[in-house]
Amino acid sequence: MTYGAANLNDDGTGAKSTLASTVYHQLRDDLLSGALETESKLRVEWVVSKYGAGASPVREALNRLASEGLLGRHDQRGFFIMPVSATELEELTRTRCWLEERALRESIAHRTAEWEEQLVLALHRLGRASRLSPQSSSSLNPEWEKVHRTFHRVLISACRSHWLVGFCDQLSDHAYRYRQMANDGESIQRDDFAEHRLIAENALDGNADGAVQALIDHYQLTAAMCMERFRQGEAPAGPGKRAQR
Structure with a gap:
């Protein structure tokens, strides 16, 4: 599913922000509900395809989720879903x-x-x-x-x-x-x-x-x-x- 642009500024930052927020909330819901298996690596390309947004808003959403402790991050190797123990x-x-x-x-x-x-x-x-x-x-x-x-x-x-x-x-x-x-x-x-x-x-x-x-x-x-x-x-x-x- 793709999302239409909303709150679009001349430089497009409004649409990016809206898309990032949409991806953030949907991915966050999936993480909290256990819909995605723990310790799995989250490739930006896969998230782009699944949530229907560009790479830039996806990275913004992933960084935000990492700051909340729902995702981990390897230097130069991307994001992964935090394990449970x-x-x-x-x-x-x-x-x-x-x-x-x-x-x-x-x-x-x-x-x-x-x-x-x-x-x-x-x-x-x-x-x-x-x-x-x-x-x-x-x-x-x-x-x-x-x-x-x-x-x-x-x-x-x-x-x-x-x-x-x-x-x-x-x-x-x-x-x-x-x-x-x-x-x-x-x-x-x-x-x-x-x-x-x-x-x-x-x-x-x-x-x-x-x-x-x-x-x-x-x-x-x-x-x-x-x-x-x-x-x-x-x-x-x-x-x-x-x-x-």
Whole structure:
């Protein structure tokens, strides 16, 4: 598929920027969903062909994704999809718990009536959404993912630091990638809505210690579910085909 030029300036930079943004978002979605196999090399020519854009916007998109840690880069040898590992997942989860503990404590300390209303609404919407896809009981529902992400974002939104929220968002993206590739560890049963409700209730009551512990337990259980594939000696692999080398 190719994309028409938009916001075209006299020198064409507007169109390039638009195309780079389009490629960035589509490739980012594919990376996070596990549609591209890890450790595969991404040739510029292959990305150009797959996403229908020129080499210049493709390189811009690849560089942007590399800066976010979703792609690696070899000097003079191009880009590759970052591998996944149990060690990386442990570090990711540990760091996420550190940062979100601070963000949640600050959010509770500076909570407002508006924040409370947004959190109640986010929890309500999460409870009404179906976690599994209507098309496949073995995959997550994209709509549930949206309201799930909104809940966690609202939870820390009153922390008064857009930097901290941004770092938490980035870690959330990487955690989502692991969940998708590990198929969310289907072998372990959980009541995910009860976990989210416990976090919200403690936060709304102003119980920062209780809310933080519930949040950490929630993230650690998710990590344990994703780790199941590693314990079985299988590196999580996305559902898509291997990218060209």
